[in-house]
Amino acid sequence: MKSTKNKSAQEILSSLTIEEKIRLLNGVGSWHTYDADKKIPSVMMTDGPHGLRKQEDSQVDINDSAKATCFPTASCIANSWDLDLIKEMSGAIADQALQEGVGIVLGCGMNIKRSPMCGRNFEYFSEDPLLAGSLAAAYIDGMQSKNVGTSIKHFACNNQETRRQTSDSIVDERALREIYLRPFEIAVRNTQPTTIMASYNKINGTYTCQNKKIINDILRDEWGFKGTVISDWGAAVSIVDCIKAGLDLAMPDSHGYQIKLLLDAYQKGEITEQEIDRACLKVIEVVLKTTGVKKTTVDYKKTHDLAKKIAANSAVLLKNDGLLPLSKKQKEILIIGQMADDVRIQGGGSSHINAFTSPNAIEALSRKGFKVKYVQGYPGDDVVEITEPTEIQRMAQEAVVAAKEAADKNIPTLFFCGLTNRTEGEGFDRKDINLPHEQLSVINKIIEMNKDLIVVLYGGSPFAVPFADNVNAMLHMYLAGEASAEACADLLTGAVNPSGKLSETYPLSEKDIPCAGNWGNDSPGVEYRESIFTGYRYYETFDVPVKYEFGYGLSYTKFKYSRLEISSASYNASDADEAIGNVGANVGYGEKLSKSKTNLKVKFTVKNSGKVAGAEVVQLYVKNPASDYLRPVKELRAFTKVYLEPGKSKKVTIELDSKAFSLYDVSTNKYIAPTGTYEIEIGSSIKDIKLKKSVKVKGVKYERDDKSKLSSYFRKIKLFTHADFVSLYGKDFPVDEEPVPGTFTIYNSFSEAARLNKTCKKILDKVIERIKTENRKHGRSDNDPALKIVIGGLTENPLEAMILLAGDDFKRNRADFIVNLVNKKRFAALKSLWSKKWD
Structure with a gap:
């Protein structure tokens, strides 16, 4: 490599040809930047944010990554409200990045929790912008103090997984500024994150990666962001518009597709060299900032202990009528629940960390000196859908009998339950806030026999606990990382005093959520009718009862x-x-x-x-x-x-x-x-x-005089009307219509094509079944989060995004085939199949 020592980013830029400059605006492989024919270093970035998910291009399974410490998820550590603790965690992740030669960790996630049913909420901090922004600033500070770059995400208004690649978040200006942009503003003004990741979705009618107001006018000009704006993977559709709007780097490698589009646009005068140079300079700056840092050696025993410390300080004691902490005189305990044996330590998806170790709750409590009897109670998430009803009933009955015997002998009974990978995860949303039915069925039967029950809960977002009044104690661990069970044992025995407080509200029902009816629907436009009334702002202002309020948590x-x-x-x-x-x-x-x-x-x-x-x-x-x-x-x-x-x-x-x-x-x-x-x-x-x-x-x-103009916002009823929201929006309202034959383009999705054309539906169904079959060959369930992400990307991404992500498996000619087929241009569809565009 030609030496870049003592050369400024501007000097390096001046040495590049126009072809090298354009190539620099797109990644190499899945995780690297371009080295401009060895004129500059290449930086590697990896997923995070609660650990290091280093994955080589040859590794296609998101669960197949280098071993690393799995720390508590954002949803968990947010309950600690401890800025020093999150700074310590991100610093430890940075050390592991340095050891692995990683320059940028893609995190932290900091989207506002508009609804507790968002499948990816476990990666986010809070419903409150102040708390989310403060925690993010601490995370950035801790990681960048070790000279490892961050990439706060997903900027912005990425608040649901349903149609996350194409949905349009329609938000009024006050809500946009006070709620959804505010955490990012706090992070930028305080800590200058290395990069910011632009999200898939549209904001007020324009894709984020093409949104000049969001990226250039607000982020750069108003807030003074100095770093690099990168796209979420495959989000930079219509690349020329993206670069002109302020995007710097499109990820991942589009295998020449975006490079050709940019070069053609440059030659036609549709984009200037000055606009290309602006983006190139930002890419060069981030490369120089995050490469050449001295490697370090990690003590994974210490990082495991840190993970345990964080988990213990983040758990929330929801109820305690005196059974906790467990008496030191107690020698025997009964544990019921499959989640005690297979503890859910993190959510599923691109943030999945391949942990070195993760003891279960049975092992952790046994080490505390207890004689543990364990009863499974209900089937595991990977087999529940294929388990015979009689077998489920047998498991439940065994649990009830054991609970009755424990009550008779005055032996403490602990029931472990919570959300599973089947019920929450990246790429899909929940339809309600209920726990899995097989868990609820068992606990309801146990309560009839044993009311002195200690419940340990897991999950990355709020859920209903209809049994709360009929049990003695409830400890919520959230998704607490690889040391979750050990931290749980410390909390249950009083070795650590619970100090977590909820960073989000627990509603009584999904019907009480402020965006109910205007969220998670399979439609292109998503109206944020509740405006500034997210989370507790809604429940407090409109006197809506909740199960557990924002900031709630008990102590010993x-x-x-x-x-x-x-x-x-x-x-x-x-x-x-x-x-x-x-x-x-x-x-x-x-x-x-x-x-x-x-x-x-x-x-x-x-x-x-x-x-x-x-x-x-x-x-x-x-x-x-x-x-x-x-x-x-x-x-x-x-x-x-x-x-x-x-x-x-x-x-x-x-x-x-x-x-x-x-x-x-x-x-x-x-x-x-x-x-x-x-x-x-x-x-x-x-x-x-x-x-x-x-x-x-x-x-x-x-x-x-909002009171007379926006009457539905001042009634003590849970309904904000479309007419009032349009008035509040105050400008031309985005119109997001479903495509019809004749209007379908490469910016529409495969699922939309399938709804409009029988041939497209057959193709999509066949591809999905092939993917599922291949997944089963590897012994994985259809509930596997990695599978759901692949299918979600296939069905919901714009066709052009599939070109960016699929490489040789999906070229432009295939996208054109689908577009022409839907638009009833059969001859053009057949012609596009034989086209070489673009090999």
């Missing part, structure tokens, strides 16, 4: 709050447009505070009034004044985690600037703080408020 000790002081009873927020914002400034993350000397200082004392050491997640909410314009009743504005020995106290100080009182004003395109009386609330959850005081804010006189 008690905490007392006292002595709330606010530096001033009034606050001048007239400089709101200059304040970048804040969150948990005392722990060093979130956006930097305004430099104003008049920032509010909120002080209070937290005391551990119990008998064991523990940690409390302190949450600061701001209750907004009543208004005739849309606004949540309260919002999270800061947080920190306090560790205390029994009897000890700590004085906490949190500083707030005008952003704590602000909303996004669409008429001025900036954040403003409306004048009014606000309430500072300090609590251990959004409902459990311990201390509060009012503050009079002098800000902007904000006059909007």
